[in-house]
Amino acid sequence: MISKKFLPVIGLEIHIELTTRRKMFCGCPADHFGQKPNTQTCPVCLGLPGALPVPNQEALKRTILLALALKCQINHQTWFDRKNYFYPDLPKGYQISQFFRPLGIGGQINLDNNRLIKIKEIHLEEDTAKSIMVDKKRRLDFNKSGVPLIEIVSEPNLTSAQEAKHYAQKVHHLVKTLGISSADMEKGQMRLEANISLKKLPTDPLPKYKVEIKNINSFRYLHDAIVFEINRQSRLLSAGKKIIQETRGYTPGKKATYSQRSKEEAYEYRYFPEPDIPPLNLEQLFNLQELQKSLPxxxxxxxxxxxxxxxxxxxxxxxxxxxxxxxxxxxxxxxxxxxxxxxxxxxxxxxxxxxxxxxxxxxxxxxxxxxxxxELTGGQELKTVVNQVIIENPRAVKDYRAGKRAALSFLIGQIQQKTNGRADIKQAQKLLTDALK
Amino acid sequence: MIKLNEKGHSLIEWRKKLIAGQASSREICQFYLNQIQKKNNQLNIYLVTNRQILKEAARADQIINHDKKAFKKQPLLGLPLAVKDNFCTTNLPTTAASFILENYQPPYQSTATQRLTNAGAIILGKTNMDAWAHGSSTETSDFGPTKNPHHLEYAPGGSSGGSTAAVAADLAPAAIGSETAGSIRQPAAWCGVIGLKPTYGRISRWGVIAMASSLDCPGPITKTVADAALLYNCLAGPDYHDATTIQNQPQKLPSKKTIPNRPLIIGLPKEYFNQSQQDVNQKVIAVANQLKKLGHKIKEISLLDPTLSIAVYTILQRAEVSSNLARYDGIRFGRDRSHFGLEALRRIMLGTFVLSAGYFDQYYLKAQKARTKIVKDFQKVFTNIDLILSPTSLTAALKLGAWNDNVMFGETQDVLVEPSALAGLPAINLPCGFNKQKLPIGLQIIGPQQQEKKIIELAYQIETLTDEKN
Incomplete structure (x- = not known):
């Protein structure tokens, strides 16, 4: 049971792969699902020496649409930044993302319980390559490298697992409605990360720690992972223990989170503006009013x-x-x-x-x-109606008995009228002929 | 038939011979192959030469024989060129003179080399450089230093030292290099050749191994102003592969001698002359005096102290370098990072530091603000004058080994080219005489953004003056 002693503070980071035709910064196809590994690559998405990124206008447009639909303020002067870190799936040693001036800031989503969830920012970046372990060896597939990726960051406004799930579903629904991504969670086109911490009183400031659960690929898992994490943290805090800031993964089979890496050594991404792409003036590149009007x-x-x-x-x-x-x-x-x-x-x-x-x-x-x-195939109700029709139409009954087939059709019509057309014609005919024998 | 002891010619001179039937492309290429065979061991200019060159030349000859107008479509048809080894080429390995990329064969071609070969040029080979273009003497090359053809104990300058030495030693009629801050102009000055650094974004960086992306500029290195104009016309222009290229079409530069059609106001920045040595200043001022006689107005001007640029340039360049070199992890190509040389390691360390949390505002952000000030300083000055004239380098060529004595060798050495590089301005180095050791001295003309034509016209005029004197 969730302890009543603590109030969960939850923020979500949602990554959505845009299903554009081309990747974010090169001409390779963005649709990578089920493709033969490393068949959709080029110098840009492989990070070869001398290759340069050119931003995909369609991806920018779709991000603007989502930002508008989320009621974000659009940063007309925006740009890309480099997020520097090393990982085998990151070919350049940095990810082109947005940090200093994200495309959209300060949006909101209204939940069914009329709670307004604030959105901190929405920005555009590139996906990394896919890293798979085969026979204890790491294999890399760069088809996914450079696919346009939107990140939607909520404020830590969410207060329960249910609410977090609901919020994520709302975002998913919005993305589908806008048609900017297939957002197929089984294909990894939408990925969820939850930041969870607990505080005692509603008036308390944000807790000094947060636990991040990464790479959740279903709404149910999101819910279950948060429930588990709230319970785990409650137990620790109730026992007077300190919770360490860390990144955790989620195992659906066990319905449990597990520690992946401690964040004690703070991340150091050395962000700086991407010099290969000039700053963007969205008002010059797009007709923002038209885009607003084009929203479905x-x-x-x-x-x-x-x-x-x-x-x-x-x-x-x-x-x-x-x-x-x-x-x-x-x-x-x-x-x-x-x-x-x-x-x-x-x-x-x-x-x-x-x-x-x-x-x-x-x-x-x-x-x-x-x-x-x-419901009216036979049964007492239909029988009653048949009898009633016989009594009310003596002339037609007489004609029928005299061998006039048309009289039968008339009587069935009467039955249909009385039942508002709900009677099974065959059954009605059988009951009628039986009664008139 | 070309005599083997004949001196090399400029591109345009060779082209005249090709058109007149006085030489074939095969003969020209063979001439340079012989030169390379004779001198390359000593000078260490080429890291690799093109083995297909005679076949390519024969193909060019066929076209020339069939169609005398072929040069209209392909202005560089059959003409050989040297290419700095940081331009990706599909027919030759590309190493940026680093062990990490030793034997690295790019699967794609840089826009610059593509445009040159489209224009009919034949690549002689890839020239030595400071590893990753980190340096101003070609001594940080992992494959040994290049020597200055004017004096073997002296450095050719850098980082495009291989390309400038190739042109100076007649191991190529012309070459292309790249400049981040001075890497075309300074070695051109030290080797006594012409080096044109265009406006940032005028020539595509696609396929040029990045040093500092916000500054890198490819450009021609030649024997004559006309050749620089010819190559620039082939190279310049927007490229959809490079989002930082200038989108408008460049103004074509006159490839025949064209001097300014009116008297210009030429500014001599006193802060620059205060830095450079007397023997250098004398030669530059001598040229200024001659220009005055020709009717131009020579004016002393004041610019921000160029030594301020050293810090600004160092911080921004190191930051970008630390990020640009991150991809050399040995996973997809090349060797792993344990093969980085000393200079690369130093730059990665410093760049990582200036971008780190807590230092970003103090260093990187401050440097960006200072860069904007430098840009504005030039803009202000150019409202009153047409062009700036100054020494290119503080000194003539320095001896090999000078690099070892100063961790900031390149940055202090290139103080007179850094401000204009930070502002993305076009500039050219022209030889303007020799010092007592018979080492060349260079001057530079700096212009406002996209004013290459103005620069070239004055360069033609100065070229005539120095030719007459010699």
């Missing part, structure tokens, strides 16, 4: 619309917009036209009664109607 309807707006138009709950609206963008709304629209109870349709979508994405909105509605019908 954002998740928050769609959710609000669903709630007011269809009287859905926040929960229903959230899931439908997130998991069934566009098609969910279309289904609800047809339901409204066909006068089917909207809440039932919404629940049918959420409970996945049928595979909406596969069969489409029209068929989905038909299936729901059919299901409703099936």
């Amino acid at each position: 309807q954002l998740p928050e707006q769609i959710i609000n619309e669903l709630i007011t138009k269809y009287q859905l709950s926040q929960y229903q609206a959230d899931i439908i917009t997130r998991k069934y963008p566009i098609i969910g709304e279309k289904t609800l629209k047809i339901a409204l036209k066909e006068k089917i109870t909207i809440v039932d349709v919404a629940n049918a979508i959420i409970n996945q009664n049928y595979n909406l994405k596969k069969i489409g909105a029209q068929k989905f509605i038909e299936k729901i109607k059919l299901a409703a019908k099936k």
Whole structure:
């Protein structure tokens, strides 16, 4: 159990690979998933002597779109910086990133509980190569090296594992809606890092330490890792122990975090402005007003619309917009036209009664109607209706008995009218002919 | 037929012979191969020569024989050139004169060498330099120093010392070098040849092994002003591979003698002359006096003390060097970092220090602010004058070994070229006589950004003066 004695202080860093055609600073294809290792490289992304980076305008544009959607302030004068450190997957010995003047600062995201989560900054950088251990030897695949990577850094505003998960889902949803990345977590296109520490009182300043959990690739793992970490830190603090500042990894099998490296020796990235790329003037490169106007309807707006138009709950609206963008709304629209109870349709979508994405909105509605019908295949209700129709239409009964086939159709029509079309025609016909024998 | 003892010519002179049918490209290349065979052991100028050169020359000859107008399309057709060994070449290894990259064969070509070969040039070979271009004497080369062709006990200057010595010793009619702060102009001065450092961003850095990225400038090293103009015209212009290249098209430089069409105001910065030696100053002032007679206005001007630039340049250059050399980890190519030479290690250490937390503001940031002041100082001065004239180097060539006596040898030696390098300004070194030891002395003309044409026109005029005197 999470101790009531402490208040979690959580910040998230979210990395998203942009699914642009080209890499961030060269012409190599950015889509690296499943490609033969080291087949999508060039002097730039291999860091060969004399190679120079040229920024990808499309990646810049997509970052601006996300920054605008997150209500960030855009730094019109922005530039790239070098983050210097050594690692085998970093071919140049530095990563081209943004430090002094990130592209966007001071944004926000609204959670369903109406908590406003502040975003510190959003910046653009390049991904590193992929490092794999094969037979205890490190192998490097540079296809991933130089893929455009956005980093979204939240303020330490989040107060629970649930909230952190929810925030990450919101960001994911926004990115998908904007279409700037496929953000497929299984492909590593979206990666989560959580910074967690505990304090006692809401008025306490930020704790002097933080524990960073790196490379989490699912929302559930994020949640579970944070829960574990809060418990671990609570136990330590309750026992009067000090928590060391460190980086930890997460093992989903054990639902536990483990120490990776201590941060006692502070990082020293020796940031300085990237001299190979001149400072960028975003107002000169892009029409920012046009970009603002080009933003699609954002998740928050769609959710609000669903709630007011269809009287859905926040929960229903959230899931439908997130998991069934566009098609969910279309289904609800047809339901409204066909006068089917909207809440039932919404629940049918959420409970996945049928595979909406596969069969489409029209068929989905038909299936729901059919299901409703099936309740009247025989059974007492249908029998009662049949008997009622016989009593109310003596003339048609007489005609039928005289051998007029058309009279049967008329009687079935009457049944359908009384059941609002929910009766199974075959069953109704059988009951009718049996009763008139 | 060329006589083997004939002296080398400039590119344009060779081209005249090619057009007139007085020489073939094969003969010209053979002439230089013989020169190299005779002198390279002694001078240590070429690290590697091109074994395919005669085949390439024969191909050029074929084109020339078929099409006399071929030079219109390819102005350097069949003409051999020397290339500093920090330009990546796909047909020759590229080492930056370092053990780390010994035998390193780049898989791609620098824009500069690509443009030269597109223009028909044939690469004779790759020339020695200070390792990673760290130095001003070519003595930090991991493959031994180059010697000054004017006197074998003297250094050729650096870091492009191999290229300037090649031109001075007739081991190439012309060459390309690169300058971060002085690495074209200073060895050109010490070897008595012409070295043009264009405006920063005018010639692409793509494929040039980086020293300090915010300063590096490739440029031509030649026997004549016309050759410098010819090579510049082939090299200059925007390159989509290099985001720092100037986006507009460069003004073509006149490749025939063209002197200024009006009297110029030429500034002599007193702070520069205060630094340099008397014998150097006398030669430069003699040229100034002649220019005055020709109608130009000579004016004493004041610039920021150039010694301030030593600190600014050192900090910024070391910072960038420490980052630029980080990729030499031996994982993907070359040897590991245990093979770095002493000078590279010193620079990495100092650069790492000035970028470290707690020192960044104190050193790097302050140096950037000072750099802006230097830029503005030149801008202010150029509102009143056309061009600056000053010595290129404090002295004529120094003896080999002088480098060992001073950890900051290059930076103090290059004090007169550092401010203009920091400001990204174009400049040229021209020979202007000899000292008592018969060592060449060089002057430099510095101009405002993108004013290469103005510089070249005055250079043509000075070239005529010095030719007449000789």
